[in-house]
Amino acid sequence: MPRQARLDMPGALHHIMMRGINRSPIFVDEEDKRNFLNRLGSEVTEGQCCAYAWVLMNNHVHILFKSGKHGISKVMRRLLTWYAQTFNRKHRRTGHLFENRYKSILCEEETYLLALVRYLHLNPVRAKVVSTLEELDGYPWSGHSAIMGKRNYSWMDTEYVLGHFGKRRAGARREYRRFMEEGMGMGRVPELTGGGLVRSLGGWSRVFALRKKEGEGGGSDERILGSGDFVQGILREVEEKQLRQLKIRRRGVTIRDIIKEECARAEVRERELINGGRRSVVSEVRGMIAHRCVEEVGSSAAEIARQLGVTTSSITRAIAKAEEQRGK
Secondary structure: OOOOOOOOOOOOEEEEEEEEHHHOOOOOOHHHHHHHHHHHHHHHHHOOOEEEEEEEOOOEEEEEEEOEOOEOHHHHHHHHHHHHHHHHHHHOOOOOOEOOOOEEEEEOHHHHHHHHHHHHHOHHHHOOOOOOHHHHHHOOOEOHHHHOOOOOOOOEOHHHHHOOOOOOHHHHHHHHHHHHHHOOOOOOOHHHHOOHHHHHHOOHHHHHHHHHHHOOOOOOOOOEEOOHHHHHHHHHHHHHHHHHHHHHHHOOOOHHHHHHHHHHHHOOOHHHHHOOOOOHHHHHHHHHHHHHHHHHHOOOHHHHHHHHOOOHHHHHHHHHHHHHHHHO
């Protein structure tokens, strides 16, 4: 079965997960982790996102943040492309660093925000990296230490999290810590890794019973964590977005049209572009084509790669470079 597209909505709460290929380490030393965090902070700030929780483990990462007006795709693409290239150069390796695509679950904030903050931040406890809450308070590779005031990350919105526990910071911090302490014995919670109505109702048996009783299908989607109404609302928004992109396609704008326009503008031959030419101007044109195809037509990196005769990872890097140049 083909994998579903990610749900990328501005202003939505996303639980992001990424893992090293074959579960191999993506952090070899503390410098790697600092590099990742610095870049994460830059991308979160530039993307106008709000980061609430995160944890860096040796071979995987969890991040919980609310996307900015442009969604999460650009933020994650730039972060992971930059980090993979930096890591490979530093450790003299080649090939993919991350396993497949990163996983993104769109979450119902009102119901799941605090549960996810606690679940993510307790990862080092479940993995036995730390054994006590006191150790976790000062653990540098989890956002918990920032909420506890032990470390400062300007890009992390600790005040928003603490605001759910009280108006005064000291009291809110005590209540937050008590909340964390209550979860210390908590094991892995599959419900917090997505599942829409299936998770919110407590399993497929209850979903089937509800559908039989109501005579209609409930809303469920493994990319969404929330109530049935929340799931259905998100899927309606996705459908509307897809219809808008379909209208653009029906106006006749295609990847081929964009290729022709950009090649003519830069006076680059299409054959050189498609045959993998590496002249700087050809690379710039390739990046601009990829960027426009994503923004104007809604094309995937794989679709663009097929048209340009290069790999999907090459397109991802080209888009990130084009966006960086446009930003400058």
